[in-house]
Amino acid sequence: MKRLFVANWKMNSTRAQARLYARVLGERMGVSSGDVELVVAPPFTAFEETRDPEGRWALAAQNVSSHREGPFTGEISAKMLAEAGCRYVLVGHSERRHLFGEHPPTLAAKIARVREAGLLPIYCLGETEEERITGREEQVLASQVATLEHDAGGPLVIAYEPVWAIGTGRAATPADAAQAREILQGLLSGRRDVRILYGGSVTAVNAQALLQGSGMDGFLIGGASLDPSGFASIAGLP
Ligand code: 13P
Numbered sequence: 001m002k003r004l005f006v007a008n009w010k011m012n013s014t015r016a017q018a019r020l021y022a023r024v025l026g027e028r029m030g031v032s033s034g035d036v037e038l039v040v041a042p043p044f045t046a047f048e049e050t051r052d053p054e055g056r057w058a059l060a061a062q063n064v065s066s067h068r069e070g071p072f073t074g075e076i077s078a079k080m081l082a083e084a085g086c087r088y089v090l091v092g093h094s095e096r097r098h099l100f101g102e103h104p105p106t107l108a109a110k111i112a113r114v115r116e117a118g119l120l121p122i123y124c125l126g127e128t129e130e131e132r133i134t135g136r137e138e139q140v141l142a143s144q145v146a147t148l149e150h151d152a153g154g155p156l157v158i159a160y161e162p163v164w165a166i167g168t169g170r171a172a173t174p175a176d177a178a179q180a181r182e183i184l185q186g187l188l189s190g191r192r193d194v195r196i197l198y199g200g201s202v203t204a205v206n207a208q209a210l211l212q213g214s215g216m217d218g219f220l221i222g223g224a225s226l227d228p229s230g231f232a233s234i235a236g237l238p
Contacts (some may be wrong), residue, residue: 001193001195001217002035002036002037003035003036003037003211003217003218003235003236004036004037004039004157004195004197004217004218005036005037005038005039005218005219005221005231005234005235006038006039006040006041006060006088006122006159006197006218006219006220006221006225007038007039007040007041007221007225007226007231008041008060008062008090008093008199008220008221008222008225009040009041009042009043009062009225009226010062010095010222011043012043012226013042013043013046013226014046015045015046015048015049016049017046018042018046018049018050019049021040021050021228022049022050022051022052022228024228024229025038025040025052025057025228025231025232026052026054026056028228028229028232028237029056029057029232029237032056034237036218036235036236036237037058037218038056038057038058038231038235039057039058039059039060039087039088040057040058040059040060040225041059041060041061041062041088041090042059043062044061044062044076044084047059047084047085047086051085058086058087058088059084059085059086059087059088060086060087060088060089060090060122061076061081061086061088061089061090062090062093063076063089063090063093063096064076064077064078064081064089064091064110064113064114065077065078065110065113066106066107066109066110066113067109067113068113068116077113077117078113078114078116078117078119079117081117081119082117082118082119086119087119087120088119088120088121088122088157089110089114089119089120089121089122090122090124090159090220091107091110091111091114091121091122091123091124092107092110092123092124092125092144092147093124093161094124094126094161094163094166095166098163104143104144104146104147107123107147108147108148108149108150108151111123111147111148111151112150112151112152115151115152115154120154120155120156120157121151121156121157122157122158122159122197122220123147123148123156123157123158123159124158124159124161124199124220125141125144125145125158125159125160125161126141126144126160126161126162126163126165126166126180126199126200127140127141127162127163128140128162128163128164129163129164132162132164137180137183138183141160141180141183141184141187142187145184145187145188153191154193155193155194155195156188156191156193156194156195157194157195157196157197158184158188158194158195158196158197159196159197159198159199159220160177160180160181160184160196160197160198160199160216161198161199161200161220162176162180162200164200165199165200165201166199166200166201166222167201167222167223168200168201169201170201171200171201171202171203171206171210172198172200172210172214173213174209174210174212174213174214175213175214177198177210177213177214177216178213178214178215180198181196181198181214181215181216184196195217195218196216196217197216197217197218197219197220198210198214198216198218198219198220199219199220199221199222201223202219202220202221202224202234203224203230203234204224204230204233204234207219207233207234207236208236211236219234221234
């Protein structure tokens with residue numbers, strides 16, 4: 001399976017900035033993405049500008065409604081995302097869980113909506129610092145994986161993002177990430193077609209060592225992905 005690198009812009013970039021980003025990333029990539037898969041998750045407003053007419057990278061949404069359609073002011077449905085050309089959807093990002101109070105039943109419903117629309121979920125999970133210090137990492141990951149219990153199946157991307165590493169400049173060590181990967185592989189052993197990514201303070205400087213030392217299938221990148229050249233370097237493009 002190809003390695004997967006996902007740029008999560010979070011709430012950054014105007015349409016004009018997205019247009020420039022796509023141009024620079026396209027120039028950097030040349031004719032093809034080679035043996036890696038690249039995905040960009042811009043804000044909803046910049047999908048059109050971020051799309052690559054040549055299909056060298058795919059689009060992801062940063063969020064989706066847990067409802068199909070109807071009176072849910074401000075929400076965006078999975079069907080709308082599919083029509084807008086998305087392929088992936090982030091579900092369960094720690095910022096959604098912690099800042100917006102998204103709980104397991106909501107996340108399970110979101111994954112179901114994503115599948116119905118023919119899209120692929122990137123299911124994010126990871127322990128807090130306190131959970132780690134108190135030795136509850138494995139238990140927390142198991143309960144977060146349990147949200148997938150009723151998932152109809154199909155290709156799945158898991159993004160292990162320890163909360164303490166997100167936006168802190170303190171990435172997990174390759175050994176920590178490898179350990180989390182092993183736990184997750186054990187928890188997901190009944191499933192096929194799963195890729196496990198690492199996320200949390202990945203940069204062009206630490207990417208190679210993290211990738212090789214952890215055995216991860218790629219990265220979910222926040223801050224460092226806002227620079228198209230940096231994103232390309234993290235993905236190992238020449
Ligand atoms: P940073 O790469 O900025 O730490 O963010 C990680 C993240 O949350 C990606 O979804």
